[in-house]
Amino acid sequence: MKQQLGQIAILVRDYDEAIEYYTNVLGFELLEDTHLSDVKRWVRVAPPGSTCHLLLAKAADELQRNQIGFQSGGRVFLFLYTDNFYRDYHNYTAKGVEFIREPSEEAFGTVSVFKDLYGNLWDFIERK
DSSP, rough: OOOOEEEEEESSOOOOHHIIIIIIIIIOOEEEEEESSSOOEEEEETTOOSSSSSEEEESSHHHHHHHHOOOOTSSSSEEOOOOHHHHHHHHHHHTTTTTEEEEETTTTTEEEEEEOTTTEEEEEEOOO
């Protein structure tokens, strides 16, 4: 049996705001933006070439709005791999991405932690 993750839902405040951030700041591709109703859209983004996608899910009620940026309880939520850490690190910092941990060399590769638009924590890694 072969399985893989297809997509991960991430709560956002606003579809267009999230699309702007993930595509123009992080450089992800907009894979789909389908209007399902007056208030709901099916929006998928992903890093170029990735087989796993983010489903940008607009919070539908107060409970969901309270979880935006805190879906993982304050722990690192997502892991973004790169083939050139410092190229992308400098590009991201120039675009205002907030890194909360300085880059470090670990046994598995070069790593840092950044916050996305909503405060979700990401490990940013160039694997060895």
